[in-house]
Amino acid sequence: QVQLVESGGGLVQPGGSLRLSCAASGFTLEDYNIGWFRQAPGKEREGVSCISSDIVSTYYADSVKGRFTISRDNAKNTVYLQMNSLKPEDTAVYYCAAVPGPTMMFPLFVYEYNYWGQGTQVTVSS
Numbered sequence: 001q002v003q004l005v006e007s008g009g010g011l012v013q014p015g016g017s018l019r020l021s022c023a024a025s026g027f028t029l030e031d032y033n034i035g036w037f038r039q040a041p042g043k044e045r046e047g048v049s050c051i052s053s054d055i056v057s058t059y060y061a062d063s064v065k066g067r068f069t070i071s072r073d074n075a076k077n078t079v080y081l082q083m084n085s086l087k088p089e090d091t092a093v094y095y096c097a098a099v100p101g102p103t104m105m106f107p108l109f110v111y112e113y114n115y116w117g118q119g120t121q122v123t124v125s126s
Contacts, residue, residue: 029077
């Protein structure tokens, strides 16, 4: 059974950092492109970042460039999203998603991806 499980969310003050993890089971993560998405209350789900299966390509939304870093450890079947300099507008439920790689037509597009995790809440507030 294909499963993605996010962890690492929580409450953090503005300017703080969090590292999200996306652990895969039931399939070999290294064959898949992995994306991170987020959805704030009342808003559509939006792409944040993604990394290709061959680790050649990474993509970031303009709103997170320079603050977020995506990485993967295929030996641990896990992808990470390091989030620094967090802002209140980063508050959302964060999801990871997978699609067979390495080619990506629209890397930050929700409908590009086949498999989704359940999400982890990130709240940035003082």
